[in-house]
Amino acid sequence: MSTNDNGGIVEEGFMTHLFELRDRLIRAAIAVLAVFLALVYWAPQIYTVFAEPLIRTLPQGSSMIATDVTAPFFVPMKVTMLVAFVIALPYVLYQAWAFIAPGLYTHEKKLALPIVASSFILFLVGMAFAYFFVFPAVFGFVASYTPAGVQMATDIDKYLSFALSLFLVFGLSFETPVVQMVLVRMGVVTLKRMVDFRPYFIVAAFVVAAIVTPPDVISQLMLAIPLCLLYQLGLFMAKWVTPQEKLAEQEAQAAADAD
Numbered sequence: 001m002s003t004n005d006n007g008g009i010v011e012e013g014f015m016t017h018l019f020e021l022r023d024r025l026i027r028a029a030i031a032v033l034a035v036f037l038a039l040v041y042w043a044p045q046i047y048t049v050f051a052e053p054l055i056r057t058l059p060q061g062s063s064m065i066a067t068d069v070t071a072p073f074f075v076p077m078k079v080t081m082l083v084a085f086v087i088a089l090p091y092v093l094y095q096a097w098a099f100i101a102p103g104l105y106t107h108e109k110k111l112a113l114p115i116v117a118s119s120f121i122l123f124l125v126g127m128a129f130a131y132f133f134v135f136p137a138v139f140g141f142v143a144s145y146t147p148a149g150v151q152m153a154t155d156i157d158k159y160l161s162f163a164l165s166l167f168l169v170f171g172l173s174f175e176t177p178v179v180q181m182v183l184v185r186m187g188v189v190t191l192k193r194m195v196d197f198r199p200y201f202i203v204a205a206f207v208v209a210a211i212v213t214p215p216d217v218i219s220q221l222m223l224a225i226p227l228c229l230l231y232q233l234g235l236f237m238a239k240w241v242t243p244q245e246k247l248a249e250q251e252a253q254a255a256a257d258a259d
Contacts, residue, residue: 023097031091036084046083047076047156053135054159056142058152065153075156083162086124093120111185117127119178126174127167129226134166169212173227180234191238198235202228 039046048055051064058064068073085092093116101109146152183189209224 021099024099028088028092028095032081032085035088036081039080039084040077043076043080047079050083051156051159053131054139054154056136057139059143062151062153062257064156064158067155067180068157071155071157075160078160084151086127089120095109115178115181119175122174122178123171126170126172129174130166130170134164134170134222135221137222138214138216141216141218142214170223173223174230175225177231177234177237180231180238181240184238191235194235194238198231201231205231218229 034144055064066075097113097116101112104112143152155180183195184191205227206220206224209227213219213223
């Protein structure tokens with residue numbers, strides 16, 4: 001076969017994968033759009049539920065405000081789109097999985113599927129933890145320090161930005177066990193090194209929490225403490241994905257180092 005033929009085959013294969021990627025992205029976008037259109041009628045009510053942790057802490061007679069003319073329309077639409085994306089995310093992940101799965105070996109498929117599923121679940125758990133526990137604690141703390149004569153009335157667009165940032169922080173933080181599993185499975189670090197690093201991670205968790213959370217002790221503790229617990233969970237999960245022969249080798253090496 002000539003070089004030109006080889007080049008043609010490679011180019012044809014690349015274009016085939018490119019078209020498949022395009023089709024799967026379109027399907028994922030259509031799924032998100034379909035869920036959004038199904039929910040758009042209830043967008044104001046969805047935003048009310050979204051803002052409930054803050055609304056509950058506002059003084060009697062106070063309410064949230066909209067400083068932009070179009071904010072009362074676009075902000076609920078943004079929140080509804082976020083909810084639609086979360087609902088459609090399993091289908092979006094399925095499209096991603098269907099695209100990459102043919103190129104994986106059997107043992108890689110067995111590992112990749114639990115990692116993708118656990119990543120999705122842990123991210124949702126992180127968002128739920130922020131909504132049900134962190135938001136009420138933070139807003140209650142801030143409301144209790146509001147000076148006399150100052151009315152607490154938060155702009156709905158700024159609340160959206162604040163909530164999304166905390167959703168992202170807690171969602172990504174709850175991915176800690178998955179990251180540990182991947183690092184150990186790929187051989188980047190050993191399980192023993194990860195155990196030895198635990199005291200340093202605890203210090204790093206409190207430092208990170210102080211940087212990425214609002215400047216109050218409650219929210220910092222509510223991020224740092226779960227991070228430490230999730231790190232311990234990641235140690236158990238990393239042990240589960242480590243091949244038994246490699247685990248026995250690491251344990252023997254650790255015993256030798258101790259002697």
